[in-house]
Amino acid sequence: MTAGKRARLERIGTDDTYVIIPMDHGITMGAVKGLKDIEATIDAVTSGGADAVLTQRGIAGRVHPNKNDAGYITHLNGSTTIGPDEQDKRTTGTVEDAIRAGADAVSFHINVGSQYEPEQIEELSELTTEASQYGLPVLAMAYARGPDIDSENEDYNESVGHAVRLAEELGADIVKTGYTGSAETFQHVVESTSLPVVIAGGSKGTDEDTVRMVRGTMDAGASGVSMGRSIFQHDEPEKIARAVSAVVHDDATTEEALREAGLAVEA
Template sequence: MTTGLAARLERISTGGRYLVVPMDHGITLGPVKGLVDLESTVDAITRGGADAVLTQKGVAARVHEHKNGKGFIVHLNGSTSIGPDSNDKRRTGTVEEALRAGADAVSFHINVGSDHEPDQLTELSDVIETAHRLGVPVLAMSYARGPGVDEHDAESLAHAVRIAEELGADVVKTAYSGDPDTFERVCEATRLPVVIAGGSRGTDRETAEMVRGAMDAGAAGVSMGRSIFQHDDPGAITRAVSAIIHDDADAADAIDAAGLAVEA
């Protein structure tokens, strides 16, 4: 690992643990809650303890003044929810463009098991080669998605995260299998730091318990979007998630310390 790559990894993590908040959903879902006033959301979650935020390159100028010295990741592909196939992620930027936008790292999404897997594997490999030549870390978002694929099956997820390591990524994001016992198999499949996706927003208790379960299974953190940026109090839910990841708090204590009411 080069000095530059190691230094940039430190900018998007704390002590090898990751609380990344992806907010690239403006391409996928449009101007949804939490993304219209992007500046306020970025300010709240970075004050709340996020290590890094993640967006597409075009909104970088709206991020930098409000991220309170935290890390910035630029995502390099995407698709829309109204298009013909949301699994068909297409390139939206280059590593060089990400650096010009002030990125500390880049990310790239692949859907293992989809019809688009072959092209996405090639593109991820190309992104990693370019990024590492420039000393930039790559967060691979490697999901098990496609016809007949169970997106939460531990064996499929283990395969997905191993692919990210085989291609040379530095951190890998994938879905949570649903419980610590099965997710341990996913974490054991790679030596990369594994971070979990949040998926669609659940209750605060569900979010905290999912994060706690993933950490108990050996995860290195989360890359959690809608559960944080669409929350009524993004700063508070970030504090709760941060307490679990960075302070090893249990779910109930984290929710209580963040000032969130526990749902019935």
């Protein structure tokens, strides 16, 4: 690893653990709650301990003045929920675009098992090659999604493990994927790659659900989270970011993290 890549990885993490808040959802879902005044949300989550925020490059000018010295990741593909197929992610920028936007890293989404997998494999491979020329880390969002993949099946963790291994094989530096439901099943996913593994958050649940999922992730040996809606759509995004950061960075229990963040602990 080059000195430049190592330096940039340090900007988006803390001691090789990561609390990343993706807010690229504006291209996918529109200006949903938490994204209209994205400046305030970015200030809140980074004040709460997030290591980095992630957006499409067009939002970069709204990110930098509000991120409190946190890292910045530019996402380079996307799709919409109102388009013909949300899994058909299309390229939205280049490595040079990301550098001009002030990015410390780039990210790219791939749906392993979908009909779009072949093209997305080629595009991710090309991206990691280009990014390596600049010492720019690549976060691969590698999900197991497709007609033959069912998250309710017993072998779902094997499909997710395949997805994260694919990301490593294609040259990514960090890999994000979906949680498989328990520390026991997610351990297989973590062991499937030597890359740092971070989990997606998905739709917002209760505070305890969110933090308990993060605790299970870390117990499985993962390196952190890349959680969007469950944090930026929270009524108090700074507090939930602080709770998640306490688990990832300080090894807090679920109850400790909620209490220290000032969030209610369910009876």
